[in-house]
Amino acid sequence: MTIVLGIESSCDETGVGLVRLDGDGRLELLADEVASSVEQHARFGGVVPEVASRAHLEAMVPTMRRAFEVAGLKLSDVDAIAVTSGPGLAGALLVGVSAAKAYALSLGVPLYGANHLAGHVAADTLEHGPLPSPCLALLVSGGHSQLLRVDDLATRITEIGSTIDDAAGEAYDKVARVLGLPYPGGPPIDRAARRGNPRAIAFPRGLTGPRDAEYDFSFSGLKTAVARWVEARERDGEEVPLDDVAASFQEAVADVLTAKAVRAAERFDIGTMVVSGGVAANSRIKALAAERCAAAGITLRVPKPRLCTDNGAMVAALGAHLVAAGVEPSSLDLSATPGLPV
Ligand code: KG4
Numbered sequence: 001m002t003i004v005l006g007i008e009s010s011c012d013e014t015g016v017g018l019v020r021l022d023g024d025g026r027l028e029l030l031a032d033e034v035a036s037s038v039e040q041h042a043r044f045g046g047v048v049p050e051v052a053s054r055a056h057l058e059a060m061v062p063t064m065r066r067a068f069e070v071a072g073l074k075l076s077d078v079d080a081i082a083v084t085s086g087p088g089l090a091g092a093l094l095v096g097v098s099a100a101k102a103y104a105l106s107l108g109v110p111l112y113g114a115n116h117l118a119g120h121v122a123a124d125t126l127e128h129g130p131l132p133s134p135c136l137a138l139l140v141s142g143g144h145s146q147l148l149r150v151d152d153l154a155t156r157i158t159e160i161g162s163t164i165d166d167a168a169g170e171a172y173d174k175v176a177r178v179l180g181l182p183y184p185g186g187p188p189i190d191r192a193a194r195r196g197n198p199r200a201i202a203f204p205r206g207l208t209g210p211r212d213a214e215y216d217f218s219f220s221g222l223k224t225a226v227a228r229w230v231e232a233r234e235r236d237g238e239e240v241p242l243d244d245v246a247a248s249f250q251e252a253v254a255d256v257l258t259a260k261a262v263r264a265a266e267r268f269d270i271g272t273m274v275v276s277g278g279v280a281a282n283s284r285i286k287a288l289a290a291e292r293c294a295a296a297g298i299t300l301r302v303p304k305p306r307l308c309t310d311n312g313a314m315v316a317a318l319g320a321h322l323v324a325a326g327v328e329p330s331s332l333d334l335s336a337t338p339g340l341p342v
């Protein structure tokens with residue numbers, strides 16, 4: 001039995017998770033505490049790196065204390081520590097990495113640098129158990145939009161495609177701003193879209209032409225198209241049908257994401273798809289993914305929203321997979337790597 005502590009600080013969430021790895025490779029979630037600085041960024045319409053770093057500094061120790069309290073554990077019970085070392089914001093990552101190094105040194109336990117993207121996939125194993133190999137992961141959040149082939153969570157993840165400009169969540173946040181909706185934009189657009197007609201406006205689907213990269217995404221053109229459409233309406237003094245715009249924008253995002261993910265799964269003969277990241281909470285993306293996966297005979301796994309958004313439990317889960325796979329721990333020279341690839 002191994003207790004793994006996971007620390008996450010790559011963006012605006014300070015996350016501390018504790019998991020227990022049993023001898024048979026099973027994971028049990030013991031604590032998952034998150035402190036978010038999202039409200040401090042709201043008035044800027046996006047995450048302000050300096051503000052995020054300071055918030056991590058303030059939240060790290062109290063979040064750590066809460067996690068140990070919830071789990072009923074002491075620091076000395078920890079057998080290994082995993083920390084997100086990238087990708088993410090440099091200053092934000094450094095807070096978690098520095099804390100993890102200090103705890104690892106003082107407790108005399110191994111330290112593992114964890115890839116944030118792999119962590120998002122690992123989150124699903126906390127809810128649905130071990131992943132079959134291979135599986136396809138669609139990661140969609142405010143910072144990333146990627147299609148990954150996962151042969152082994154600890155050692156073998158390959159990128160099949162990614163966004164060439166904005167992340168899906170970023171597009172939601174920017175479109176929300178255009179529509180006068182609050183940040184983060186995903187939840188209010190999702191709600192407005194339920195009242196609107198997804199076929200009201202034919203917004204463009206990026207990178208779906210015959211000569212375009214088959215598994216890459218592009219959301220910047222879609223965001224601009226929505227802004228232009230709204231501006232034109234306003235210029236003409238016409239009312240903007242907010243619910244229809246939200247529904248039509250959301251349909252374009254959900255359509256492209258799920259079509260490309262299912263096509264990749266079919267092409268590479270992968271029978272299981274995991275959708276994770278904050279945008280995986282989206283009702284239409286979940287529904288369309290379920291519909292298209294069922295039609296293609298693909299098993300769909302979507303963790304609950306709490307595990308989809310940034311958290312420390314996913315890092316602890318990935319750490320447990322690294323321990324179980326016998327991966328060499330990092331040295332205390334571990335640093336933050338903002339552009340860390342999968
Ligand atoms: O994973 P996450 O919490 O943080 C990042 O790593 O970015 O994702 C946050 C993103 C935000 O852009 C937010 O607007 C989006 O996830 N989001 C949603 C929904 N809930 C959150 N996007 C679409 N629909 C939702 N229901």
Ligand code: ZN
Pocket residue numbers: 116120141143277309310
């Ligand atoms: Zn994330």
